[in-house]
Amino acid sequence: MSSQTIKFPELEGFLNRSFLDLEKIDEDLFRSKTLWKHRLARGVYGGQMIGHSLVAASHGIPESQHIHSLHSYFLKNGNTDMPMLYHVDKTRDGKTYHARSIKARQAGNVVFTMQASFKSYETTVKTHQLPMPKVPHPDELKSPVEILDMMIEQELISIEQHKLGLESYDGFPIDIRWVDPLKFMLIEPQYPKRSLWFRARGHIGENLHPNIHKCCLAYMSDLFVIQTALMPHSPTWGKPIFMASLDHSMWFHSPCRADNWMLYEIEAESSTDGRALCRGRIWDINGTLVTTVAQEGVVRIPGSKSKL
Numbered sequence: 001m002s003s004q005t006i007k008f009p010e011l012e013g014f015l016n017r018s019f020l021d022l023e024k025i026d027e028d029l030f031r032s033k034t035l036w037k038h039r040l041a042r043g044v045y046g047g048q049m050i051g052h053s054l055v056a057a058s059h060g061i062p063e064s065q066h067i068h069s070l071h072s073y074f075l076k077n078g079n080t081d082m083p084m085l086y087h088v089d090k091t092r093d094g095k096t097y098h099a100r101s102i103k104a105r106q107a108g109n110v111v112f113t114m115q116a117s118f119k120s121y122e123t124t125v126k127t128h129q130l131p132m133p134k135v136p137h138p139d140e141l142k143s144p145v146e147i148l149d150m151m152i153e154q155e156l157i158s159i160e161q162h163k164l165g166l167e168s169y170d171g172f173p174i175d176i177r178w179v180d181p182l183k184f185m186l187i188e189p190q191y192p193k194r195s196l197w198f199r200a201r202g203h204i205g206e207n208l209h210p211n212i213h214k215c216c217l218a219y220m221s222d223l224f225v226i227q228t229a230l231m232p233h234s235p236t237w238g239k240p241i242f243m244a245s246l247d248h249s250m251w252f253h254s255p256c257r258a259d260n261w262m263l264y265e266i267e268a269e270s271s272t273d274g275r276a277l278c279r280g281r282i283w284d285i286n287g288t289l290v291t292t293v294a295q296e297g298v299v300r301i302p303g304s305k306s307k308l
Helices: 009-018 046-058 144-153 159-171 181-185 210-220 226-233
Strands: 004-006 022-026 029-032 065-074 085-093 097-106 109-120 174-178 193-200 242-252 262-272 275-284 289-300
Touching (some): 029 046, 046 065, 046 085, 046 097, 046 210, 046 242, 065 210, 144 159, 174 181, 181 193, 193 210, 226 242, 226 262, 226 275, 226 289, 262 289
Antiparallel strands (some): 022 029, 029 085, 065 242, 097 109, 174 193, 193 262, 242 289, 262 275, 275 289
């Protein structure tokens, strides 16, 4: 079997920190090179498995095809002690639409599945979209490090919360600007809706295929989604809350530049039956709606007797 790494030179900075590069070990079979998890997480970062699967699915797709949607399920916790294998099934190759089915396996077990769909571009005479909310420009907002330093000086958070916040921010190859920082720190009860600006750290490149930027965006999209459902129940620090992603879907409406600022608005639409459903919308800096995201996850607040 031949072995090669799927990598793009201009993506080196982002790939080295997001670990989105894969090794091709056979036709339609790929292997992760590095897996990452936060020290408080139960398994591999979900965005990495989403990004990996989309990278694998995009391999061999005609240049004329762009990613327009994905639907995925988290079945087991990913383990950082061994590589992840991604098997791609070419389920459809049509004139307009291509479809791929991806299974991620570890130790013989399927831990993650994805259906990804690609299509050729079409010209639409009439278009419409939801407008981008009016929020401050990212250049007017403080970085997470500045916010965390300010909050500990004002004794709004503990030393442990400050340390955890810095570790979380440094663990991702992503620049972030919180529109309303208090909503992200879950200090007091809030309506479950919040926004942030985000972008990949470093330059990715103007001349790369749009699918590459969408793979990077898919990696970043898993941030802060299900946690939004905790906002009405804040403060949550120190509470034994159980959270785990169940599924993650994305619809790509327009091309994007993953290394340019994008606004991510997230809202928890429902929290019941031990589950929370959250929906997100992503606009580029010019106000073009790029992506719609939906994610459901297990959210158990103290007092629940149910088991996963």
